[in-house]
Amino acid sequence: MDFLLQGLPEIASIQVFLMLSLGLVVGILIGSVPGLNVPLAVAIALPITFNVEPIAGLAMLVGIYKGGTYGGSLTAVLINVPGTPAAAATAIDGNELTRQGKAGKALKMSLYASVFAEFVSDIALIAFAVPMAGFALRIGPPESFSLGIFALTLVGVLSQGNMVKGLIAGAMGLFLATFGVDPLSGEFRLTFGSRQLAGGWSFIALVIGVFAIAEALGVMESRVTRTRSKAAPRLDDPDNCLTRDDWRRSLPVIGRSSLIGVFIGAIPGLGSAVSAYLNYGLSRSLSREPERFGKGAIEGVAAAEAGNNAVTSSTFVPLLTLGIPGDVITAIMLGAFIAHGLVPGPALFEQQGAFVAGFFLMILAASVLHLVIGRLGMYAFIQTTRVSNPVLFPAVLVLGVTGIFVSTSSYFDIYVMIGFGVLGYLMNRLGFPIAPLLIGFILSPLIEIGLRQAAIMGRGDMTILLTRPISALFLAFALLTVLVVGWREYAGRRKRTQIQDEEPLT
């Protein structure tokens, strides 16, 4: 506590709070718009931060980061178009609630779960940064591979009811990620002579395509898929309030997802999307009523949102304790630290205690402000339920095209986005789940690089995957998940065939 107090003078300024609030507002807006991503916003904001106090500059970047990670859930819930890849897991149940006229409920849960997870993450960073860094270093290539496989088995959970289609979607995602430059040899592969394809399929084009564009095409088939209210939606409407039952279902999920998310955040290179999906899948497979998921389960929203925001502070663990940035955003912040004459790493806490304490307090303040700004912003965002499809979706399409152009300046990537939009639309029509495609795409490099690096480390001896204890543990989890999911699928099919004996299976 004394340690934290010495940081008070560092952050006790109007400028810090202004920059923090500005960062949060910008972050939430950018996060909510499909096509505008957080790393880009942070990079663009970087020059601005040089003209203010270093702690205020960091405050703005932290605000954008936290706000942006949360903002994606707003559009995911309201119009089924996740603003960020991590929010795609939120959309599964969140948008279902909106269809049931309970948008406010989903929005509230996603904010509260996010902020709660952030606090857990803040406290973990402040109290346990050094031991967590020790844990993060034990996640080497074999562990990455095994963790990737474990996360992948949860795809099965996400596609319950039609395992074959889910597996195909997951395999498609894994495969699409292997186009372009081979990460381990630098050779081009699967480019079919196209120089554009040497860059692989753009991740952002894929995300916007299969979610935003596919949704925009899907709603054309009928003009009233979204329940629209003419009257202004009220957040204190009973349907929009969280009940005791909602909390009873969600609290344990939020707690677990926060803890797991904190650890995932501390490991360099995993990130919020992995955390969101892992926690969503885990909550679904551990739930006593898994059939609720995908049909508007409030605990599904809670798991995904707690999962993705729990990484936002623990991601500073490797930066502060080892001096190694875990992702693009912390890499930029490393620059901001050095600009202040600070050398992140083991010596930081001893030599620059006041500044570090100030940084910690600022992160805590960010979480408080996030709650306030997020709650106020909800009034504005829920009004999108009043905008009609013919006005809303053309705008979504223009934002998607603009977002791609801003991120990669590539017309090719815009066509790629349209192509993935058609793919997503067809998959929706034919009953293929989209989520496994995205998870596969995210996990593919983790699995492949982990496997190939582990093979080199073991000089061809693959038992390294089993002799390293954490790796073996993840593989055991994966096996367990396969067994549980397989059993449920088998039991579910038997039940269905008994009921629908006479009807054709479609």
Add this chain to the structure above:
Amino acid sequence: MKLTVKLAGVIGALAMATGLAAADDYPEKPISMIVTWNAGGSTDVLARLLAEPLSKELGVPIAVTNMPGGGGSLGTQAALDAPKDGYTILATTSGNHILTPLKNDVGYRYDDFEPIGQLVAASLILAVREDSPWQTLDDFIEAAKAEPGKYLFGAVPDVAPHLTMRALADAAGLDVVHLPQQGGAPGATALLAGDIDLLPANAATVASSLKGGKMRGLAVFSADRDPAFPDIPTAKEQGYEVYGSPFVGLAVAKGVPDDVLETLKAAFDAVANDPAFQERAVKTVSALTYLPADEFGKIWERDWKTYAPMLQK
């Protein structure tokens, strides 16, 4: 029909007029600076730092445009395809400018571009963990000779640190195993975690670990010691003439009018030699190693010749 012909004539005349005017009035509209790597990477941050004072110098906004992918080849190609009017400049690096075109069939060469100037030539440092038994380059070389194929080094495949390490291994007759990495930061993590024994890396990547005492530098692969790390001897001092120094600088496609090129060079020279900008760059990314256009061009040629035998198939 007549109207279209007339219209085409008018547009043609207009285009010619603006084309002629461009040389005198340059610059009169925003300039786009292509970065061939993702937003937030070290090249990107450096480019954004540079864009601010450079736009003041030229009097027009400079928009940093990220065009990542294909080992930097997509952005580099885009800079070649853009109109040759000086409104598209390329923040170019060893990777996209020299190494990628040598290794892969990308359709351009280093001399398709005109240099504007070099901003940074990073020092490469061979780092080990603090608890490593090796104190000097010779310690490591002895150990590696005693047990061929035992020690692992981490590096992104076929970029300067990897190629320099290969050159060292060839020069000393070593068998060390390459564990490919996804970037500088993952490599540093792997070294700290003990998954690899050695890390050849850009000074900026390992600076905080070196200063914090978690890593130790065995050698610098430059002609002279790095002023930021005066205690680390060069490889040459220890008897191995191995050099490697990835650059970052500005370039434009060949064919840009001469006076436009001169304007850009003058503006770049002014900014790169401005102490305020230098200080900001040192604090954020790395120390500047300014070189004027003609010398930067010679660096391209030198690196192209050095790496061609290692990369061309």
Add this chain to the structure above:
Amino acid sequence: MSVARGLRRLDGDGWAALVLLGFCAVFLFDLLNSQATGAYVTSVTMPIAIVVLMASMALVLLVGSVLRTGRTAPKPRAESPSGRGLNWRVPAMVLWLVAYTAALPWVGYLLASGVFLVGAGMLYGNRRWTVLLASAVVLPGLLLLFFEKVMIVLLPAARLWN
């Protein structure tokens, strides 16, 4: 039973499986003919494994589809899960998006986006000209201002004039 008749009786799943198998064949051919690099596990090991997995799953889907249609045939064309037929607006919108992208570098961001918004709004069934025109002017204008003036990111400029 001829192949053609079999194909005609295939439902959506069956067609999807066939298309997927075709893609798998192309990819597998490319992968088997490309040079493998890397020690122990090569650059093509995992892609090949994934393609094989995908192809076998597609086969399962195809067999399931054939058995199902065989059992219940002849039945009306399989309905999509949404229970609606293909709407001509969907392909029209895809073409309109392609046209928008193609036009961007030539006529510039403002004009292309404005025209696209009007057309897209109409495809969605919006017939109120005031709303259409307002959105066509306001949204691209705001985005252009935000990116070019605040963020200093350039959006496509018109190559035809300018």
